[in-house]
Amino acid sequence: MANQIIATEALTKRFGGFTAVDNVSFKVDEGEIVGLIGPNGSGKSTIFNMISGALRPTSGSVLFKGQEIGGNLPNKICHMGIGRTFQIPRPIKRLSVLENVVVAAYFGQNGKVSQAASFDAAKDALEMVGLPTDRGASISTLGAAGLKKLELARALATKPELLLADESLGGLDNSEMDQAADMLKRIRSEMGITIIWVEHIMGVLMRVVDRVMVLDHGEKISEGLPSQVANDPKVIEVYLGTDASDVQASASSQKEL
Ligand SMILES: Nc1ncnc2c1ncn2[C@@H]1O[C@H](COP(=O)(O)OP(=O)(O)OP(=O)(O)O)[C@@H](O)[C@H]1O
């Protein structure tokens, strides 16, 4: 049986009187790619923020390889082996593409690696996401999709065991999305990284993930194989009038199902 890498138990976040994440428990095994979906404002990024240390849970647990990490600082959690991308890219604008990733590689590994090793890790990460590795490439040459790839490269350069990818494919066209789906599979197979993936673009997500968890108003309302989740009446109701047909169409087009 695979080892559990991350689990939450009754994880809850309140902002004043408003409950953004409500008693959410889940488990992810090493090597899985798990999709986290739900309408806008359903609590997806807030869960990532609590796992990665950006937000302190109001109550409940976050267990990384069996150890409680809820409320730890983001740099500590990063050094333990959890990388995350931000839904809104946060590049350091005065640095080049390569330098942005080198900084992540160096500080993300607690400055315990040499500069040369940081450059190597950065170049590997840039190659994985398909961005230029030359020293001259400037941030200003990147469009929305490029900035998303840069976010992913920065997270990968920290050499995580678990990657929390928050809407990392925004701004991609259809063929780029297929490439991105392959890329996520390679991140798992070649780098051995477990992935929790938040994505609004349902088609590509449903094709890649092993399992899906669905949030609505901060609560986990469904969980299972993509085909099961897409046929769950609770999920269809939540997506009705928005993209219920997308959820079903994309799950039924899965080759392996
Ligand atoms: N720091 C904060 N202070 C107050 N409310 C917040 C804060 N962060 C998030 N929220 C609220 O919590 C709810 C969940 O937000 P969250 O960003 O987790 O949703 P999401 O599922 O990631 O949505 P999206 O699909 O739009 O990215 C929203 O109603 C949001 O406005």
Ligand SMILES: [Mg+2]
């Ligand atoms: Mg979000």
